[in-house]
Amino acid sequence: MIRVGIIGCGRIGQVHGLSVEKNRACTLHAVYDPGEANARAMAQRFGANVAVSPEALFAETAIDLVVIASPTDAHEAQFLAAARAGKAVFGEKPIDNNLARAYATVQTLRGIGTPVMLGFNRRYDRDHATLQAEVRAGAIGRVQSMQLASRGPNSVPSPQYLRSSGGFYRDKCVHFLDLIRWISGEEPLEVVAMGSVLADVSVGEAGDVDTAAIVVRMQSGALAHIDNARRAAYGYDDRIEVFGTQGVIESQRLRSGNVMRIRDNHVCLDGLPRNSFERYADSYAAALDAFVEKLQGKAVEVPGIEDGLMAQVMAEAATLSAAQSRIVRISEVLAKL
């Protein structure tokens, strides 16, 4: 039985709590949150203890696996402390919004050698995973182009969130920058990004964009389009299409149900999930399950610290590209590390 401690009892922390509860090889041992009431409520819900500090949680010898679900600015210290305490670490991205610091942390974590997984949960979406496996098995031949669209949920984040998010490319697009490496099995060569404020002026006032277009050229020459928006009036809309020399494959947008109505001159189907938690509900548990299997010694590939770092490098290149209105080569960003 793997005993788990969770740092952070907000929405995503609770999602991980549910994943632990569902996994019969795990048990939730303790939780920590700076808001004590939050911590107590979550502890009670899942039958766990409350740790008085992150340090106390890391010091708890009973705990095998630490889930880091705290705000981004706490990540680096907690990744390091948990790893140094000999825990396996399942952490939300990024390791740090400052790329140089993230790079240094990755070097340190590599030295420590404890298993670390980044929570790129979209890799564990059933349909995305089917697509990736088929693409990697050559089902569509050689990859020529990829389209990754993600829009939603139906409101933009608060100005505070936006200001601390690192910007749209680092905050959201990074998920899709990770996916294109994972799907194609290739490294990126160059990135171009353009952003606009079209849906909500508050986003622009916070110094961010709500609409972004990115193109990434991969080593083979394959070209990936990323079409992202912070908000979609109609819910949460993710879609991946990969075109290759032998065919095309798509992980289709999901609807919230499978009922069709025909009335007047319309055929109407159920709408989309409202947010990423609804859209990707099952993927969170699947991600944790994969890490647990890896810890049990199974040959399971999970997104590790190098994957997290490379996705950040790509996001850095996109941020630079958008700021300077030019194509940015990955080697340029890497050279600065």
Next chain:
Amino acid sequence: MIRVGIIGCGRIGQVHGLSVEKNRACTLHAVYDPGEANARAMAQRFGANVAVSPEALFAETAIDLVVIASPTDAHEAQFLAAARAGKAVFGEKPIDNNLARAYATVQTLRGIGTPVMLGFNRRYDRDHATLQAEVRAGAIGRVQSMQLASRGPNSVPSPQYLRSSGGFYRDKCVHFLDLIRWISGEEPLEVVAMGSVLADVSVGEAGDVDTAAIVVRMQSGALAHIDNARRAAYGYDDRIEVFGTQGVIESQRLRSGNVMRIRDNHVCLDGLPRNSFERYADSYAAALDAFVEKLQGKAVEVPGIEDGLMAQVMAEAATLSAAQSRIVRISEVLAKL
């Protein structure tokens, strides 16, 4: 906290065990199965006790709700004993394959007055429930016709199962006979059924059919088609379409994923679920959840003993229709009770 006892630790018993585990208002107290090893394994899986006999389970005062998941020939006695012990009863259909006996049991249960729900889980499929709610709200106007198709799984039952099943109309079609009452909110007037053995001769040798067509005329004149097969080479295929004076609504067949591939001259989507457990996975828990809400005093409509009885009456009419090659009026079957 509602404490639950489950009679029967086979496949469906375990499905109910999972539903109890997921429902935070319930806890599984005890299980019984004539195969002691089965009972012990299930008890261990869910952290419950093993009852030495059904009687012992019914006598356990801690238990509030009994789930009857035993073979059909044990149902009648267990429904009655559980009810007489003051338990709420969630039982698999039918109350008894003999209609007269089922009728008498329903009269007795009505007298006892304990809450009883029949496990018509398809009513709790998210999409079927959306369809029903919209039809009942008048979204397609007055119902003119219904089509209910159900085929699968990909093998026929064993001859032993078939011989004790009461025949296809009572065993499987009864689910759809229940659905047409539930969807339309109307009672049936007459039934015609035709059956054939086309997929597997073993079904015919066991005295049953593997393919059936039923048409039911409802009170209003609405006409329902039921197209059922014991087996589908490609998995489990359920679909409901309701046509009315203002439109049509369909609960579409489900696929096991949402990936599309285009290769050569085909567009290929993921296939169908393999069996009813995969197809209706979520509905079992939703059915139990509904009963729990009802027991908690909420105004929730669940399929009760009268519904089970009327579905059986319709199945009896279908069986008679197929045997005698004639249209059978419901009043004729009711008159014999």
Next chain:
Amino acid sequence: MIRVGIIGCGRIGQVHGLSVEKNRACTLHAVYDPGEANARAMAQRFGANVAVSPEALFAETAIDLVVIASPTDAHEAQFLAAARAGKAVFGEKPIDNNLARAYATVQTLRGIGTPVMLGFNRRYDRDHATLQAEVRAGAIGRVQSMQLASRGPNSVPSPQYLRSSGGFYRDKCVHFLDLIRWISGEEPLEVVAMGSVLADVSVGEAGDVDTAAIVVRMQSGALAHIDNARRAAYGYDDRIEVFGTQGVIESQRLRSGNVMRIRDNHVCLDGLPRNSFERYADSYAAALDAFVEKLQGKAVEVPGIEDGLMAQVMAEAATLSAAQSRIVRISEVLAKL
């Protein structure tokens, strides 16, 4: 060049005029209509002559092929006269609404030996034809059940039309009774039909039904459901599904376009074609093309007078079944001829 004469310049006559115009092996020589203005307008539109009477048209030696698009009560005489004049005949069904007279006419036409095709245009719908070819090639194994739904257009016919139509089973359902023989390659054994008036009381007042359910058992035991309505609020809705031991195949309902919108909580596609002319636009020309190919000596199978007769026999059985509320064997109807 095959020279064509068309009897009847109403809507369906003009559809055939267009088909002749599109077929490069044909030319429209003359048209006849009792309404002289109609005839003149159509003649002008297509650059054809006006015949002063059906007899004059049949007597025109230049004409090779006569298309009979007149009202039903004129069919029998015109089929016979055209055939006796040595013309190939492409005629709208039925040969005569009186089955005995139709039977006699078929015997006579068989003696004359001129090529005669019945205008069962649905056989020439691209998708229906794909379905039929695949089913006949064994792609889904042995046929177990068929579902044929047809509803629409969005208004019911006039009382006058209804009174002279022969009733819903002979007028509309007959198309689908023909299709089930064509798709399965089997003859029917027995028929049960139920009808209701649910959409428009004027249909009932004219002695007809607006909603019908038919089940036909074929020789092999395969069971066909026909779900027909005179009217659909949302347009013209045809769908065929055939289920067999190896799979299922569907000719899906058509939409009038391929645009999808997602707004609020709905995904909306374009609606359905408004009527059978829109829905089956291409099939009329394809039907004529097939007959022309047959006349040119190609090995093309077309629905002939025996097919028309058998569809009528089935419609007669359905009419009898609905009237007498019983299953009717095809042999019973055939025995009366």
Next chain:
Amino acid sequence: MIRVGIIGCGRIGQVHGLSVEKNRACTLHAVYDPGEANARAMAQRFGANVAVSPEALFAETAIDLVVIASPTDAHEAQFLAAARAGKAVFGEKPIDNNLARAYATVQTLRGIGTPVMLGFNRRYDRDHATLQAEVRAGAIGRVQSMQLASRGPNSVPSPQYLRSSGGFYRDKCVHFLDLIRWISGEEPLEVVAMGSVLADVSVGEAGDVDTAAIVVRMQSGALAHIDNARRAAYGYDDRIEVFGTQGVIESQRLRSGNVMRIRDNHVCLDGLPRNSFERYADSYAAALDAFVEKLQGKAVEVPGIEDGLMAQVMAEAATLSAAQSRIVRISEVLAKL
């Protein structure tokens, strides 16, 4: 009756011949092709005369409308000559592959004032036109992003064709560069393009690319993705999606039929059209019909010489962007004219 002359009797010339034949307000008067046999065959097929030279055709006073379907290098002279002869001109794009020459020609044509339409037939695809009309009517709010994918047919052009095509951006992508102006009603600000040779080395040997990704920023900040490939193993695959502040709309990829099969663990639909002629069959006639309506004085908007020029400017910017690996502003290209 508008009398039409067609210059060029190749594939696209014959497509226009069919369009003229279908339009009841037009008649095909004469055709010209440098290959006399081609010209004679086409003239015979459509009942037209053969012109001995383009000049002879332009000099024919009976002709009202000239369709230019000749190779690209002949366009400029023929546009000018036809216009100077007072004919309305319907011409295939581009006016000239050399942008400066095209610009000069547009200035001259503007001075002459005869109606000129460029054959951007995709604007006349029923579904694309529905999408454009709804977007322009505000149905999805303010446009945030667009995705235009076009891949196919299933083989790459010959090296000779590629060498004279002006390159992928000018030859094919230009259609989609035109569409984004038409859909959004906005002018472009800047363009970035990346190209690769991934499907067929012969394309690279001819100095072209077979896979291209373009992003265009429009005046409002809306971002358009163009995902184009010279070849798709599975046919011809076009799709347009437009995302806005109120919703998303898609002109979906078309399939060549509407039959579905479920077998084993797959649901298979009909594949895609094989090439652009099949995919866009109806759009060619619709484009000509629109021009005819305009000539008849109706208020119909058609793609004119300025539209053709601006699409070329965008293609020039894309070509430059790909060559120099940088974002190119439209103003930079315009400044050189």
